[in-house]
Amino acid sequence: xxxxxxxxxxxxxxxxxxxxxxxxxxxxxxxxxxxxxxxxxxxxxxxxxxxxxxxxxxxxxxxxxxxxxxxxxxxxxxxxxxxxxxxxxxxxxxxxxxxxxxxxxxxxxxxxxxxxxxxxxxxxxxxxxxxxxxxxxxxxxxxxxxxxxxxxxxxxxxxxxxxxxxxxxxxxxxxxxxxxxxxxxxxxxxxxxxxxxxxxxxxxxxxxxxxxxxxxxxxxxxxxxxxxxxxxxxxxxxxxxxxxxxxxxxxxxxxxxxxxxxxxxxxxxxxxxxxxxxxxxxxx
Numbered sequence: 029x030x031x032x033x034x035x036x037x038x039x040x041x042x043x044x045x046x047x048x049x050x051x052x053x054x055x056x057x058x059x060x061x062x063x064x065x066x067x068x069x070x071x072x073x074x075x076x077x078x079x080x081x082x083x084x085x086x087x088x089x090x091x092x093x094x095x096x097x098x099x100x101x102x103x104x105x106x107x108x109x110x111x112x113x114x115x116x117x118x119x120x121x122x123x124x125x126x127x128x129x130x131x132x133x134x135x136x137x138x139x140x141x142x143x144x145x146x147x148x149x150x151x152x153x154x155x156x157x158x159x160x161x162x163x164x165x166x167x168x169x170x171x172x173x174x175x176x177x178x179x180x181x182x183x184x185x186x187x188x189x190x191x192x193x194x195x196x197x198x199x200x201x202x203x204x205x206x207x208x209x210x211x212x213x214x215x216x217x218x219x220x221x222x223x224x225x226x227x228x229x230x231x232x233x234x235x236x237x238x239x240x241x242x243x244x245x246x247x248x249x250x251x252x253x254x255x256x257x258x259x260x261x262x263x264x265x266x267x268x269x270x271x272x273x274x275x276x277x278x279x280x281x282x283x284x285x286x287x288x289x290x291x292x293x294x295x296x297x298x299x300x301x302x303x304x305x306x307x308x309x310x311x312x
Contacts, residue, residue: 165191203274238298240267267299276294
């Protein structure tokens with residue numbers, strides 16, 4: 029048997045941490061002296077502690093490690109499945125870090141050249157365009173931020189099923205209209221829509237009219253920058269919002285190998301303010 033100090037020294041885990049692990053049921057001492065409360069660990073528990081440390085190095089939480097240790101499934105199978113899932117999560121995080129580093133490097137280069145870190149906004153092009161009336165087959169619901177990937181798949185799957193069953197003619201790529209006036213963690217009033225030729229049950233008229241249009245080539249993470257640039261352009265040029273913001277997905281995310289291949293059109297319906305002085309941002 030090993031005292032808690034000896035066990036701690038071999039495994040490079042503090043005695044305080046070992047007591048905490050015992051408290052949460054992760055690894056208990058083999059024996060506790062009833063007279064003095066001294067804790068003792070067996071030689072065989074060294075392997076368990078090394079196993080815990082290995083999983084911690086893989087960024088498993090203590091709850092995840094405890095679940096693996098006490099799994100009712102075959103230990104090897106449970107561990108393999110957990111490692112595969114963790115590997116997928118880490119690869120996803122790695123891609124996010126790579127994108128962040130790329131953006132950071134670009135910001136550093138801009139600053140070295142005397143440019144603002146926000147100078148990328150100047151590359152976002154905006155044009156005024158008249159969007160004609162269309163018929164939309166749509167599903168409208170409240171969606172929380174983290175639910176969008178699932179809702180895209182579910183709602184568009186439902187809409188395309190209706191299109192196939194009723195032999196409708198699609199006239200434009202899928203789109204999403206955001207009806208909420210402000211962001212809310214409780215969800216946004218979102219309409220998933222597909223323009224169709226026929227006016228049937230379940231469709232509605234959609235008349236955007238005059239819109240600010242921006243074509244985004246690249247990841248969806250750049251969309252907030254487009255929104256901000258459109259709002260700033262509208263304010264500077266004497267326009268105000270006149271309907272829900274709309275994103276049109278020209279490319280199908282499932283059909284591209286990289287986010288850089290994505291193309292999205294953003295439409296912001298606007299109207300001219302009743303009275304606007306060109307040298308002021310405020311109505312006169």
